[in-house]
Amino acid sequence: xxxxxxxxxxxxxxxxxxxxxxxxxxxxxxxxxxxxxxxxxxxxxxxxxxxxxxxxxxxxxxxxxxxxxxxxxxxxxxxxxxxxxxxxxxxxxxxxxxxxxxxxxxxxxxxxxxxxxxxxxxxxxxxxxxxxxxxxxxxxxxxxxxxxxxxxxxxxxxxxxxxxxxxxxxxxxxxxxxxxxxxxxxxxxxxxxxxxxxxxxxxxxxxxxxxxxxxxxxxxxxxxxxxxxxxxxxxxxxxxxxxxxxxxxxxxxxxxxxxxxxxxxxxxxxxxxxxxxxxxxxxxxxxxxxxxxxxxxxxxxxxxxxxxxxxxxxxxxxxxxxxxxxxxxxxxxxxxxxxxxxxxxxxxxxxxxxxxxxxxxxxxxxxxxxxxxxxxxxxxxxxxxxxxxxxxxxxxxxxxxxxxxxxxxxxxxxxxxxxxxxxxxxxxxxxxxxxxxxxxxxxxxxxxxxxxxxxxxxxxxxxxxxxxxxxxxxxxxxxxxxxxxxxxxxxxxxxxxxxxxxxxxxxxxxxxxxxxxxxxxxxxxxxxxxxxxxxxxxxxxxxxxxxxxxxxxxxxxxxxxxxxxxxxxxxxxxxxxxxxxxxxxxxxxxxxxxxxxxxxxxxxxxxxxxxxxxxxxxxxxxxxxxxxxxxxxxxxxxxxxxxx
Amino acid sequence: xxxxxxxxxxxxxxxxxxxxxxxxxxxxxxxxxxxxxxxxxxxxxxxxxxxxxxxxxxxxxxxxxxxxxxxxxxxxxxxxxxxxxxxxxxxxxxxxxxxxxxxxxxxxxxxxxxxxxxxxxxxxxxxxxxxxxxxxxxxxxxxxxxxxxxxxxx
Ligand SMILES: Cc1cc2nc3c(=O)[nH]c(=O)nc-3n(C[C@H](O)[C@H](O)[C@H](O)COP(=O)(O)O)c2cc1C
Ligand code: SF4
Ligand code: FES
Numbered sequence: 001x002x003x004x005x006x007x008x009x010x011x012x013x014x015x016x017x018x019x020x021x022x023x024x025x026x027x028x029x030x031x032x033x034x035x036x037x038x039x040x041x042x043x044x045x046x047x048x049x050x051x052x053x054x055x056x057x058x059x060x061x062x063x064x065x066x067x068x069x070x071x072x073x074x075x076x077x078x079x080x081x082x083x084x085x086x087x088x089x090x091x092x093x094x095x096x097x098x099x100x101x102x103x104x105x106x107x108x109x110x111x112x113x114x115x116x117x118x119x120x121x122x123x124x125x126x127x128x129x130x131x132x133x134x135x136x137x138x139x140x141x142x143x144x145x146x147x148x149x150x151x152x153x154x155x156x157x158x159x160x161x162x163x164x165x166x167x168x169x170x171x172x173x174x175x176x177x178x179x180x181x182x183x184x185x186x187x188x189x190x191x192x193x194x195x196x197x198x199x200x201x202x203x204x205x206x207x208x209x210x211x212x213x214x215x216x217x218x219x220x221x222x223x224x225x226x227x228x229x230x231x232x233x234x235x236x237x238x239x240x241x242x243x244x245x246x247x248x249x250x251x252x253x254x255x256x257x258x259x260x261x262x263x264x265x266x267x268x269x270x271x272x273x274x275x276x277x278x279x280x281x282x283x284x285x286x287x288x289x290x291x292x293x294x295x296x297x298x299x300x301x302x303x304x305x306x307x308x309x310x311x312x313x314x315x316x317x318x319x320x321x322x323x324x325x326x327x328x329x330x331x332x333x334x335x336x337x338x339x340x341x342x343x344x345x346x347x348x349x350x351x352x353x354x355x356x357x358x359x360x361x362x363x364x365x366x367x368x369x370x371x372x373x374x375x376x377x378x379x380x381x382x383x384x385x386x387x388x389x390x391x392x393x394x395x396x397x398x399x400x401x402x403x404x405x406x407x408x409x410x411x412x413x414x415x416x417x418x419x420x421x422x423x424x425x426x427x428x429x430x431x432x433x434x435x436x437x438x439x440x441x442x443x444x445x446x447x448x449x450x451x452x453x454x455x456x457x458x459x460x461x462x463x464x465x466x467x468x469x470x471x472x473x474x475x476x477x478x479x480x481x482x483x484x485x486x487x488x489x490x491x492x493x494x495x496x497x498x499x500x501x502x503x504x505x506x507x508x509x510x511x512x513x514x515x516x517x518x519x520x521x522x523x524x525x526x527x528x529x530x531x532x533x534x535x536x537x538x539x540x541x542x543x544x545x546x547x548x549x550x551x552x553x554x555x556x557x558x559x560x561x562x563x564x565x566x567x568x569x570x571x572x573x574x575x576x577x578x579x580x581x582x583x584x585x586x587x588x589x590x591x592x593x594x595x596x597x598x599x600x601x602x603x604x605x606x607x608x609x610x611x612x613x614x615x616x617x618x619x620x621x622x623x624x625x626x627x628x629x630x631x632x633x634x635x636x637x638x639x640x641x642x643x644x
Numbered sequence: 645x646x647x648x649x650x651x652x653x654x655x656x657x658x659x660x661x662x663x664x665x666x667x668x669x670x671x672x673x674x675x676x677x678x679x680x681x682x683x684x685x686x687x688x689x690x691x692x693x694x695x696x697x698x699x700x701x702x703x704x705x706x707x708x709x710x711x712x713x714x715x716x717x718x719x720x721x722x723x724x725x726x727x728x729x730x731x732x733x734x735x736x737x738x739x740x741x742x743x744x745x746x747x748x749x750x751x752x753x754x755x756x757x758x759x760x761x762x763x764x765x766x767x768x769x770x771x772x773x774x775x776x777x778x779x780x781x782x783x784x785x786x787x788x789x790x791x792x793x794x795x796x797x798x
Contacts (some may be wrong), residue, residue, distance in 0.1 A: 046757065047767050048763070048764055048777065050765065051777060052764050052767045052770060052777040052778070052779050053767060053779065057687050084766030084767065085766065087766075087767075106753075187660070193769075235765065237760070237761070238761070239722035239723045239724070239760050239761035240722055240723035240761060240765050241761070241763075241764050241765070242722045242763045242764065242766065245763040272662075277669055277706070278759070278761070278762060278763065278772075279763060280775055302715065313662075315662070315665070315666060315667065316666050316669075317665070317667065317668055318665055318704035318705075318706040318707065319704070319705075319706050320703075320704055320705065320706075332665060333662055333667060334661055334662060335662060335663070335664035335690070335700060336700060337699060337700055337703040338703060338704065339703075394765065394766070395723040396765035396766055396768060397723070397724045397728070397765075397768070398727065398728075402765070402766035402767070402768075403766060404766075433723065436723075451792070467765075469724050469727070470764070471727060475725070475727050480723075482725065483726055484723070487760055489758075491760075495705075507724075521712035573749060
């Protein structure tokens with residue numbers, strides 16, 4: 001890299017557009033974006049998904065490989081291109097050739113794959129595809145990466161450069177059009193213009209509430225105050241979602257730019273990013289990016305000589321789910337207990353330290369730069385139904401392809417499952433949950449529903465943050481509801497009694513359904529049945545009287561599973577069976593007489609003394625005493641115990 | 645230890661309450677837990693009563709007020725990991741160390757905890773030990789990871 005002063009003038013020249021046609025600038029841009037390289041470049045995916053899959057070891061092996069063979073190549077860390085199950089991803093750009101991408105390159109595969117590559121003998125089973133580029137020679141018989149369904153089914157606007165560059169590298173961000181929008185705002189627009197553009201775009205908040213961003217900004221702008229704040233909500237604590245994490249790990253500068261524009265638009269000179277402290281990689285990447293933005297004077301005082309001053313502070317959250325709620329978040333930043341406060345007053349009127357405050361989710365803010373640059377009509381050209389633009393989703397659970405994707409609003413869940421998650425048929429899918437514990441469980445009969453805020457709301461589905469978890473027939477829906485209830489019960493801040501006590505009660509009732517007392521009379525079944533009826537009415541009370549969304553939507557996992565999987569509840573309550581074989585207490589254990597050798601090991605270990613039999617004779621289990629603990633099943637060396 | 649805390653405090657302006665949680669996080673990282681002494685020092689630095697600081701800190705599950713083990717094994721019990729078998733991993737660890745969730749081994753080396761979601765759901769089930777993630781958790785692999793931790797102590 002050249003020294004800072006030269007780079008600095010590169011950034012200023014590009015952003016302030018005084019360059020006209022300047023061959024030196026163009027040359028620098030080509031090098032920065034890897035369109036021109038004189039020696040091989042090897043890229044390695046280094047976002048969390050890559051690291052978990054082993055990319056650090058892969059990188060070490062790569063460097064060792066190059067050293068041993070004295071190959072002069074550059075090794076560059078990139079974010080991730082988002083089919084997480086392909087990690088560790090390694091990509092190679094040989095001079096004059098298209099960039100080519102390989103999947104699942106754990107350290108043991110490095111040698112074979114690179115040997116093949118350098119000797120023109122590709123290991124096709126590891127190839128994902130190549131990036132086509134009119135300047136370079138293509139690889140033969142290698143698919144264009146953008147033709148893969150995973151990519152072609154997406155509309156990548158926010159993620160357009162995912163996995164291509166080093167996330168925190170500001171020069172690469174600027175070389176690919178970054179910070180242009182911010183420069184345009186502070187040199188050409190008044191705050192009012194920006195609020196209007198965003199309001200016209202009808203961008204809906206992506207944090208789950210779906211409130212229109214432009215309206216919120218306009219409200220904040222109209223209030224006269226000595227100090228205003230913008231807060232980026234990156235708390236993301238709903239289980240099963242990793243959207244914000246991936247977004248920040250891949251696009252820290254996009255977020256900084258969005259925050260900078262938003263702050264300018266509402267007249268805030270200070271912004272906070274509230275990020276989960278467990279997200280160490282995201283924090284590291286964002287801190288580096290912030291440092292670079294400061295060095296290049298895109299944050300600080302008199303930015304680009306426009307007279308604008310602005311700073312960003314990164315605040316680590318202590319990871320409570322409720323702190324994602326905006327008033328709780330504000331209390332937490334102010335150094336108080338992270339409990340929600342009653343609204344009104346809304347944060348826009350009186351928020352952090354009692355000053356007007358706008359809270360926006362990280363995804364919302366990342367939408368801003370392209371809206372400003374291309375205009376509201378451009379933004380509204382995306383979206384097939386009521387909602388405009390795109391939505392980020394994450395896919396996890398029982399699926400072949402896990403990943404992170406950006407889809408056009410209005411695309412149906414079926415399309416997501418087929419193209420992005422790679423399901424040929426949906427038979428294997430039992431259900432999916434969207435939006436975490438406060439979201440909804442969706443059965444296959446509703447998979448045709450489009451991802452659209454209004455339409456989903458009409459069907460009483462909460463999209464939440466957009467994290468999707470898939471379930472197959474090894475998941476018990478009653479147990480799943482119990483799992484979510486346990487999470488919510490633990491995360492309730494305790495301020496409202498219906499939420500605190502109600503969620504605990506709901507959990508207990510669900511637990512009661514999934515355990516069994518031996519020697520039950522008839523009334524236990526009746527109690528369980530009454531319990532479920534009780535939850536239905538309890539749910540209404542909790543929803544009506546809770547202060548924040550956590551309590552309000554807390555019955556969702558229970559109500560939605562009950563609605564769509566009622567038969568499973570009935571099976572648990574009346575037949576005392578768990579088809580999925582998950583509920584430990586509802587299992588019955590039997591000994592196969594033919595297989596049992598009478599070794600006596602199980603009888604000795606059974607805590608309930610429920611196993612009888614003489615030594616070297618087949619044993620049997622007394623069902624009335626058995627507590628279904630499963631110890632005998634685990635210790636039997638002859639597999640003579642079966643579960644029913 | 646006091647010096648360490650002083651160094652942390654020096655990085656933050658006096659009387660600014662917006663840093664309380666971040667400072668607590670840093671103290672916990674340096675000391676392993678939040679000691680009474682560190683709360684008193686923090687309270688003087690930010691100008692907030694120590695009882696208030698304690699009340700804030702105790703709100704967040706993240707903060708602990710007693711010494712902890714060298715290696716804190718956090719098994720993800722978030723939805724994606726839960727349905728992919730995190731329970732089996734927890735009971736394996738409980739047996740392996742002969743302790744229950746939340747407890748510390750007698751030599752103060754290991755401690756098992758659960759976390760609702762570690763944000764690495766794409767590779768479920770996962771666990772994290774002192775900031776490092778692990779996936780593909782077969783019993784052999786878990787034993788190998790534990791072994792690695794132990795040998796890093798020597
Ligand atoms: C319990 C609870 C948790 C929430 N967690 C988050 C979160 O992690 N991230 C987020 O952006 N919004 C979260 N929200 C929504 C925020 O309160 C707020 O509506 C949002 O940050 C506003 O930003 P947006 O308009 O850009 O969506 C949560 C709300 C509730 C009730
Ligand atoms: S609804 Fe629950 S989480 Fe929300 S403020 Fe009330 S008690 Fe706290
Ligand atoms: S559910 Fe385990 S990392 Fe998210």
